[in-house]
Structures are given as structure tokens and as C-alpha cells.
């Protein structure tokens with residue numbers, strides 16, 4: 001008997017990294033999982049890994065029509081029920097030319113000169129890169145939450161988990177758009193938590209530190225070493241090390257915790 005027997009979950013970005021790890025853990029506790037991803041093949045593959053006990057949904061979370069379509073498909077399979085939502089889809093990319101400038105800065109720092117080259121992360125950010133980042137992370141979280149609450153509120157039960165990041169709680173100089181999107185997600189988490197707490201629905205956030213998934217691929221060479229040096233445990237986390245915090249937030253017994261931010265981060269932020 002799993003803790004989540006009979007429940008349905010939706011994991012956006014469930015085709016890779018953290019979303020895949022959440023999906024496997026949810027299924028191991030008995031939930032059926034709708035895995036939504038912009039890469040439909042990845043979503044299918046992960047549904048295969050849970051022996052087909054769920055369904056794959058392809059599309060872009062930043063498009064509200066796509067999200068409404070996902071919920072139609074899910075509703076037909078689940079009987080218009082959803083107990084668990086992970087707003088997890090996302091990406092991180094740096095503004096143009098930033099890798100080169102951060103490499104130059106790292107060399108300046110190592111030679112003891114102090115930083116001479118401006119990072120220019122904000123100056124280099126285009127309107128399109130800013131808008132896309134907010135759209136995927138923040139609007140995507142809003143669209144899925146809006147749809148999920150239409151079912152969770154009348155059912156008087158729900159567990160919503162939003163993916164923040166230490167990028168939101170501490171800021172990261174290299175990715176101002178990512179930090180802004182994640183900060184918005186944490187504020188949205190707290191607002192919706194207050195709104196729906198009388199209805200058996202909890203809304204919490206995870207704010208992981210650096211976790212070894214394809215999201216970190218843009219960090220290469222010196223940038224990777226600089227990040228590692230800033231983590232007291234001296235290594236990136238593994239997706240499986242975020243799973244216990246995630247499972248706490250979806251535990252049916254954990255009904256008194258809402259609006260909280262849990263941060264598995266290897267001691268980087270205390």
C-alpha cells in the first residue's frame with residue numbers, strides 16, 4: 001500500500017531531471033502521474049518507466065491554451081480529479097556572451113587583480129529572453145495552478161508544489177531573469193496558499209540549490225568550478241536528494257504546512 005494510492009498527480013517538465021525523479025517517487029507511492037513536457041518523447045519515456053501508470057502530455061507550459069488542453073486530456077482519464085500538482089517545468093540560460101565574460105572575470109579573480117570586466121548580465125538581456133523566462137516559469141505556474149484549483153477546490157483537497165530556487169532567495173548575478181521568475185513563483189506560492197488554505201489545499205515551494213541535471217549543462221569549466229566552490233558540501237545535489245523534501249509536501253498527513261519554502265541546497269544557504 002502506497003501513501004498516494006488512488007491519487008492523480010501532474011508533473012510539468014516531468015521528462016527530465018527533478019521532474020522525472022518526482023514522477024518516479026510519486027508512482028512508487030501508488031499515484032498515477034500525468035507527465036507534461038515540451039519534449040513529448042521524453043514525457044512518453046518517463047511514463048514508460050512508471051509502467052504506463054499515467055499519461056504523457058506534450059506542449060509548452062507557457063501557452064494557456066495548451067495547458068487547458070492538458071487538463072481536458074487528464075480530466076478524461078482521471079474523472080476530473082487531481083490531487084497533486086508539481087509546477088516544475090523550466091530552464092535556465094544565461095544572457096548572450098555571459099560565459100565568456102564570466103571566464104574572464106574568474107581569471108582576473110584568480111590572478112588577484114579583482115574583477116575588472118563587468119558581468120553585464122542585465123545589460124545583455126534581450127526583451128525576448130526576459131519575457132520567455134517569465135512566461136515559462138511564472139505564467140506556466142499560474143496557468144496550471146488555475147486549472148488545478150478548479151478541481152481541487154470543490155474536492156476540498158490538494159497538494160501543490162512549486163519549483164523556486166536559491167536563485168530567488170539569494171539572487172544569482174548571472175541570471176537576473178531566472179531569479180525574477182523564481183522570486184515571482186515564491187510570492188505566488190504564498191498568496192495562493194493563503195487563498196486556498198480553508199479548503200484542504202496546501203501550496204508550498206521547493207527552493208533547491210544546484211542539482212546535477214541537464215539544466216546545469218551551460219555551466220562549464222571555470223563557471224562550474226566557481227559554483228562548486230560556493231557549495232559547502234563541495235558537490236552538486238542529486239535529483240534523488242530533492243525527492244524527500246518533495247514527498248513531504250505531497251504527504252496527505254502533512255496538512256498543516258502551507259506557504260512554506262523548503263531548500264535542499266547542500267549548505268549553500270543557511
Ligand SMILES: NC(=O)c1ccc[n+]([C@@H]2O[C@H](COP(=O)([O-])OP(=O)(O)OC[C@H]3O[C@@H](n4cnc5c(N)ncnc54)[C@H](O)[C@@H]3O)[C@@H](O)[C@H]2O)c1
Nearest residue numbers: 013015016017018038060061088089090165210211213215
Ligand atoms: N537543477 C537545478 O540546479 C535546479 C535548482 C533549483 C531549481 N530548479 C528548477 O527545477 C525545475 C526542473 O529543473 P531540472 O533541473 O530538472 O531541469 P531539466 O532541464 O532536467 O528538466 C526540465 C524539463 O522541463 C521541460 N521544459 C522546459 N521548458 C518547458 C516548457 N516551456 N513547457 C513544458 N516543459 C518544459 C524540459 O523539456 C525538461 O524536460 C526547473 O523549474 C528549475 O528551474 C533546478
